[in-house]
Amino acid sequence: MGPSFRAGIGITLDKCERLSILLPSAICSKLRSPPERQDPILMKVTLPLTLPALLLALALPVFAGQPAFEPSSAWEQRLRKRAPQKAPATPAKARKVLAFSLATGYKHWCIPHTEAVVRVIGETSGAFETVATTDIEQFRPEALAQYDAVIMNNTCPHGKDRDTFRDVLINKVDEFGAAYKELPLPEREALATLLYRSLVDYVSGGGGLVLLHGGITSFNHSDEFSGIVGGSFHFHPPQQDVVLQPVNPEHPLLKPFDGKPFTHHDEPYLFNRAYPKLNFHPLLEMDLGKLKPNKRVAKLPDLPRYVAWIKRHEKGRVFFCSPSHNAQSFDQPALLAFILGGIQYAVGDLACADEPLSEQK
Numbered sequence: 552m553g554p555s556f557r558a559g560i561g562i563t564l565d566k567c568e569r570l571s572i573l574l575p576s577a578i579c580s581k582l583r584s585p586p587e588r589q590d591p592i593l594m595k596v597t598l599p600l601t602l603p604a605l606l607l608a609l610a611l612p613v614f615a616g617q618p619a620f621e622p623s624s625a626w627e628q629r630l631r632k633r634a635p636q637k638a639p640a641t642p643a644k645a646r647k648v649l650a651f652s653l654a655t656g657y658k659h660w661c662i663p664h665t666e667a668v669v670r671v672i673g674e675t676s677g678a679f680e681t682v683a684t685t686d687i688e689q690f691r692p693e694a695l696a697q698y699d700a701v702i703m704n705n706t707c708p709h710g711k712d713r714d715t716f717r718d719v720l721i722n723k724v725d726e727f728g729a730a731y732k733e734l735p736l737p738e739r740e741a742l743a744t745l746l747y748r749s750l751v752d753y754v755s756g757g758g759g760l761v762l763l764h765g766g767i768t769s770f771n772h773s774d775e776f777s778g779i780v781g782g783s784f785h786f787h788p789p790q791q792d793v794v795l796q797p798v799n800p801e802h803p804l805l806k807p808f809d810g811k812p813f814t815h816h817d818e819p820y821l822f823n824r825a826y827p828k829l830n831f832h833p834l835l836e837m838d839l840g841k842l843k844p845n846k847r848v849a850k851l852p853d854l855p856r857y858v859a860w861i862k863r864h865e866k867g868r869v870f871f872c873s874p875s876h877n878a879q880s881f882d883q884p885a886l887l888a889f890i891l892g893g894i895q896y897a898v899g900d901l902a903c904a905d906e907p908l909s910e911q912k
Contacts, residue, residue: 642898654705835859
């Protein structure tokens, strides 16, 4: 059938709400428009869809190249119903976190959704307040001092330096750093260094650092940063169903999974640089045996492959969570509760075992 083919298909209102995470609001509004025919039980809507729209609906859950877009109000309402209503730990004081969501390189489509997750789980649980930004000025020492943790939300940099601050100030200044463009290059280089050192000093001095999915790539060519956070992004095989096993089901951060594997559709992230030292406390392990055959994966050193962990760095605390590239993963309440617990660990409210695997007997 050619591209002009049109199909009348039945879509329940519940299905429409689930698709609203992916479809532009204009399409979703049509899906919610007064039905031509209604089933009194299913409230089924029958309407014509072009073949591309039909394929879009059937393409769940893979949207690897989808540009970032704002989540719908229906999606956020559904998120609030699934979000934890109580924090796993009582905050020692009012907490405030900085959610930084600037991607100067690859832009994950789920960036706005992940930012919403952070904001909503903080609100529903009462664990913390979220300040969302794409402004690198927030990384000056005096600005960072007001936050209990910094959350790097899919902050993937450009390929040259793999350094978010250098991208804004130097490599992609025309696109991301218009306010700095007239500064002499030495001043911009000095500022990039200052902001990076400010973040490192912030964590060393007791601040929390949370890296969500692509956030681990923020300074991906830095051996120092790799050591601080536990590793650097290496590569990932194609998106597929990924089975993650809680390393210790009794660990406070892993209780949301009830000792059961967590399966979702994601990029199976793999790591290098500091990773082989296993200088972190692992939380979720990826079952490589359940991945689709991949020659590059087959050549990897024989190491356990973790995709979430916590670790100390001097006085500070780091939480890394690879799930997820796809906002559909956030439909699972266990993942929302896990991320909330990790953030509470990073801000210093949730005490738990965090000794590195390399030191465990």
